[in-house]
Amino acid sequence: MAHILLRHRDIPNIHKLDVYQKNSGFEAFMQAVTKMKPEAVTELVKASGLRGRGGAGFPTGVKWSFMDYKNWPHYVVANADESEPGTFKDRELMEKNPFQFLEGVAISAYAVGANVAYVYLRGEFWQVASFLDARIADMEKAGLLGEKLFGTDYTLKLYTHLGAGAYICGEETALLESMEGKRGQPRLRPPFPPSYGLYGKPTVVNNVETFTNVPMILSKGADWYKSLGTADSAGVKLFSLSGCVNKPGNYELPFGTTFRQLIYEHGGGIVNNRPVKAIMAAGASSSIIKVDDKTLDTPMDYASVRTLGADLGSASVIVIDDSVSIEWVISKTVEFFKHESCGKCTPCREGNYWMMHLLGRMKAGEDVEANTELLLSVAKQMQNKCLCALGEFATMAVVSGIERFPADFKASNTGGSHG
Amino acid sequence: MSILEKYPQEVNKILAKYPPEQKRSAVMPLLYLAQRQEGYTTRAAMQEIADLLEITTTDVASIIGFYTLFHDEKEGKYRMQVCTDLPCALRGADQFLQELCKNLRVDLGQTTEDGLVTIEEVKCLAGCDKAPMFQIQGEHGIEYHENMTVDKTLELIAALRKSGVEVK
Numbered sequence: 001m002a003h004i005l006l007r008h009r010d011i012p013n014i015h016k017l018d019v020y021q022k023n024s025g026f027e028a029f030m031q032a033v034t035k036m037k038p039e040a041v042t043e044l045v046k047a048s049g050l051r052g053r054g055g056a057g058f059p060t061g062v063k064w065s066f067m068d069y070k071n072w073p074h075y076v077v078a079n080a081d082e083s084e085p086g087t088f089k090d091r092e093l094m095e096k097n098p099f100q101f102l103e104g105v106a107i108s109a110y111a112v113g114a115n116v117a118y119v120y121l122r123g124e125f126w127q128v129a130s131f132l133d134a135r136i137a138d139m140e141k142a143g144l145l146g147e148k149l150f151g152t153d154y155t156l157k158l159y160t161h162l163g164a165g166a167y168i169c170g171e172e173t174a175l176l177e178s179m180e181g182k183r184g185q186p187r188l189r190p191p192f193p194p195s196y197g198l199y200g201k202p203t204v205v206n207n208v209e210t211f212t213n214v215p216m217i218l219s220k221g222a223d224w225y226k227s228l229g230t231a232d233s234a235g236v237k238l239f240s241l242s243g244c245v246n247k248p249g250n251y252e253l254p255f256g257t258t259f260r261q262l263i264y265e266h267g268g269g270i271v272n273n274r275p276v277k278a279i280m281a282a283g284a285s286s287s288i289i290k291v292d293d294k295t296l297d298t299p300m301d302y303a304s305v306r307t308l309g310a311d312l313g314s315a316s317v318i319v320i321d322d323s324v325s326i327e328w329v330i331s332k333t334v335e336f337f338k339h340e341s342c343g344k345c346t347p348c349r350e351g352n353y354w355m356m357h358l359l360g361r362m363k364a365g366e367d368v369e370a371n372t373e374l375l376l377s378v379a380k381q382m383q384n385k386c387l388c389a390l391g392e393f394a395t396m397a398v399v400s401g402i403e404r405f406p407a408d409f410k411a412s413n414t415g416g417s418h419g
Numbered sequence: 420m421s422i423l424e425k426y427p428q429e430v431n432k433i434l435a436k437y438p439p440e441q442k443r444s445a446v447m448p449l450l451y452l453a454q455r456q457e458g459y460t461t462r463a464a465m466q467e468i469a470d471l472l473e474i475t476t477t478d479v480a481s482i483i484g485f486y487t488l489f490h491d492e493k494e495g496k497y498r499m500q501v502c503t504d505l506p507c508a509l510r511g512a513d514q515f516l517q518e519l520c521k522n523l524r525v526d527l528g529q530t531t532e533d534g535l536v537t538i539e540e541v542k543c544l545a546g547c548d549k550a551p552m553f554q555i556q557g558e559h560g561i562e563y564h565e566n567m568t569v570d571k572t573l574e575l576i577a578a579l580r581k582s583g584v585e586v587k
Contacts (some may be wrong), residue, residue, distance in 0.1 A: 069509050085543040118436075123447075123488040124544050124554055126561035159436045164447055164486035167542065181443035181472070183429040183485040209466075240547065242506035248548035284505055284543075318506050332505040336542055342485075 004228075004236050005212050006252045008096035017138045020099040020222030026144055028218035029106050034150050041111035045214060047222035049234030054079055054170070054207030055282060055313040057233075057302050060214075066194035067112045068202045073384025075203040076109040076117040077179065078211055081163055081170040083122055085336060086283035086316030089238035089250050090208035094121075094128050097212070098135045104211030105155055106145070107218060112204050115155045118174050123164035132160050167340035171388050172205040174342065185344040186388035207314075209238055229255035233301035233312075241267045243319035244274065256304075260296040263319060274321040278405070281305055284333045287400035288326060309400065326408040330401045331359045335392035348391030351382035355398060368411040376402045421467050426452050430471075442472050446482055450489050455558055458472035458498070459490040462565060487541065488556065495530040495537035497579060498556040499572075503540050506547035518569045523576070535580055 002010050013019045020026070046061025067074060078101070080092040080405055093101050102119075110116045121129045136158050139145045147155045166184045168174045173187035176198050198202020213235060217225045226234045233255035239262055246268030253262065259279060263269065270276060270383050276296070280286035287310040298304050305312040308350045320329060338352035358375040364369050379395040379402075386392055402409055423430050429452055437444040446468060453464040461494040462484060464478075469476045483489040502517070503512045516527070520538055523531055530537040549565035553572075564575065 031448075082545050083543055086506045086547055087543075088545040088547050091545050123451075123486070124561055124563075129561065130560075161436070161444070162447065162451065164450070164482075165488040165541075166486050178447070179444055180441065181446040181474075181482070183481055198439065223472045242547040248506075248510075252550075281506075317546075318509070320509070324509070324559075329505060332508055336504055339542055 003252050004216050005100075005209065005238060006097065006250065007100065014100075015096060015098055015135070017099060017135075018143060021142075024219060025215075026103055028215040029103050029110070029144070030150050032107050032110050032218060033152055033154050038111050038113055041107060041218070044222055044370050045111070045217060048217045048225040049222075049229075050210065050213055050217060050225065051233065051302070052207055053082070053213075053237070053314065055285075055311075057312070058319055060206060060210055061302075063194060063206070064108065064112050064204055067204065068190070068195045069113075071195070071202055072113075073116070073201055074112050074114040075198045075201055076105060076112060076114045076210055077172075077175065077198060077203055077205045078105050078117070078119040079170060079172060079175060080119050080121040080125065080128075080208045081167075081175060082125075082208070082284060083167040083170050083340075084283035084314055084316055085333075086242050086280065086318045087240050087314050088193035089240045089314075089316075091125065091128060092250050093208055093212050093238075094125075094132060098132055100134070100215055101208055101212045102135060102139065102158065102395060104214035105158065107214050108204060108206065108211060109156050110154060112202075114204070116157050116159070119158070119160045119181065120169070120179055121160060121162055122169070123162050128160065129160045129162050136160070166340040166342070167336075168388075168390055171390060174388070175205065176203065183342070185342045186390075188387065224367060230299065230301045230303075232303040237300075237315050239300070240314075240316045241319070242316070244271050244276075244321040244324070245269070245319050246271055253300075255301040256299040258297050258299050259291075259317070262270075262300065262317060263296070267319070270303060270319065276319060277322040277324065278320040278326065278329070279396065280310075280318040280320070280329075281315065282311050283311060283316035283318065284336050285389075285396055286310055286318075287396045288320075288329065288404060290399075326401045326405040327359075327362065330397045331363065333397040334359055334394065335393045339388065341390065341394070343379055345387035345391065347382045347385040348387070348394065350364075351378055351386075351391065352394050354378050355394070362409075365411065368409065372409045422453050422464055423467070423471070426455075443474055443478075446472055446474070446479060447486070447489075448558040450479075450482065454490060457493060457494065458556075458558070459486065459493050465491075478513075488561075496535050496557065498537045498539055499553055499576075500539045500541040500544075500556060501553040502542070502544045502546065502550065504543040504547075506543075507550035507552065512551045515567070515569060519572055522569060522573060533580070536576055577578075 007013045042064045050056040050060045129302040147257040169178045169184040178184035193203040229235045239251045251266045276291045279289045334355045338356045340349045433448040452458045463478045552565040
């Protein structure tokens with residue numbers, strides 16, 4: 001099947017404006033601006049069943065319909081902060097199929113009445129940002145951005161904005177704080193961005209992949225999109241496959257593809273043919289799934305992955321083989337979250353510090369059993385008490401790891417590293 | 420020379436991105452400009468950014484402190500930042516970093532004797548399928564290097580040393 005998102009794999013040079021336009025590029029945006037009412041665009045996206053691809057899976061059209069029409073101006077912000085360990089899909093979209101992403105942002109801006117849209121990129125995507133700046137300049141020159149677009153009264157400006165290295169800025173309210181020139185610390189929600197967003201104004205924040213779906217939904221229709229994927233999860237998804245596989249990379253597949261198909265048919269199986277021990281389906285924030293035949297045959301959609309006691313999230317599938325100690329895995333994830341905790345709320349700031357400290361004791365062989373128990377208790381005390389999802393994410397691998405892989409936390413098996 | 424004197428066009432272009440009453444949004448782009456040449460932001464530059472945006476130097480300093488890509492101390496001309504998060508580590512990033520440090524005769528976080536490269540460990544850079552990988556932060560911005568080996572990296576450092584200017 002031809003790609004819907006990774007179209008650069010089928011169409012060479014689609015990152016050039018003329019090539020993109022020859023392949024129906026910007027027809028959907030023009031159609032929307034000249035022939036559709038903004039509400040009709042939102043309704044169409046709602047009907048397609050598109051859900052946010054950043055991890056939370058919130059219905060996109062529904063989010064757009066929450067915009068407060070008594071408070072102006074409106075903004076659209078693309079979340080290109082992609083920082084979850086195991087996730088590298090948005091980068092490929094922006095580098096290789098940039099116009100489809102930018103067209104999605106433009107359509108969304110029209111749908112919610114925004115005249116300014118920003119792309120917030122993580123600071124490390126410095127090269128991607130200058131590449132996008134050049135693509136935005138191409139669009140301006142071609143009359144696809146600017147004032148009175150296509151002879152209507154609609155005006156749209158698009159800008160990139162670089163973060164500077166903070167995982168927390170992927171959380172939408174922290175991202176907005178960061179855009180306002182402050183430290184990237186999450187806001188208390190509600191109010192949510194569609195009522196109180198950038199500069200306190202109604203704002204739609206969506207992930208890069210979410211936006212990239214939108215042009216095709218407009219041109220091919222909601223029913224076409226819904227016919228892909230499963231009842232609960234419409235459409236296609238980019239799966240970032242990493243870890244102990246022969247062919248790591250991004251794979252665009254319909255929701256409902258099984259873990260086995262992803263790992264063995266697409267990912268070339270496991271390095272040295274070792275058995276799969278565990279899977280983290282949503283990057284470092286995942287619960288660790290213990291793998292058996294049944295797990296491998298589970299379809300990857302939001303509802304089915306939940307039956308395994310985990311979440312699909314942004315579909316960053318980290319594959320772990322039987323040579324790897326789960327104690328080592330959680331020491332890696334805890335180290336990450338301890339470093340990335342923004343420090344605003346106590347359970348996350350202190351909890352991550354203590355989890356790291358306890359893992360250090362365990363690694364040194366100090367009373368492993370008691371410290372494991374204490375570690376589990378600290379993680380459980382953090383749950384449901386943190387200001388934002390980061391604190392909750394930090395506990396996922398710890399709790400599931402200890403509960404599902406107890407043998408890896410016995411004194412004789414700890415203190416190891418990978419391989 | 421002040422940032423405004425050195426990069427007048429860039430400063431105006433940055434300020435034009437945001438509503439005039441929200442110019443604080445320009446603090447991060449201006450910090451990138453400020454540290455372009457020396458790799459860190461001086462006290463004078465912090466003061467200038469604060470004045471330009473009508474915020475305090477404490478506000479500016481708090482941004483530098485919060486974000487890992489901003490620096491207030493001089494280190495090597497180039498910062499080589501290696502990702503050792505879980506997916507990269509599963510592809511040998513920890514061993515790669517260890518061997519690299521050994522070859523360069525530096526500890527993690529230290530700078531090579533000639534002041535050229537500081538070796539640092541960083542969190543996920545969204546290059547998990549191409550590990551071992553790192554970014555180089557230098558005067559021309561940030562550049563990714565993926566599917567690396569220690570040998571390839573040492574060659575790269577040698578090239579940097581020779582050219583003295585270009586990050587490539």
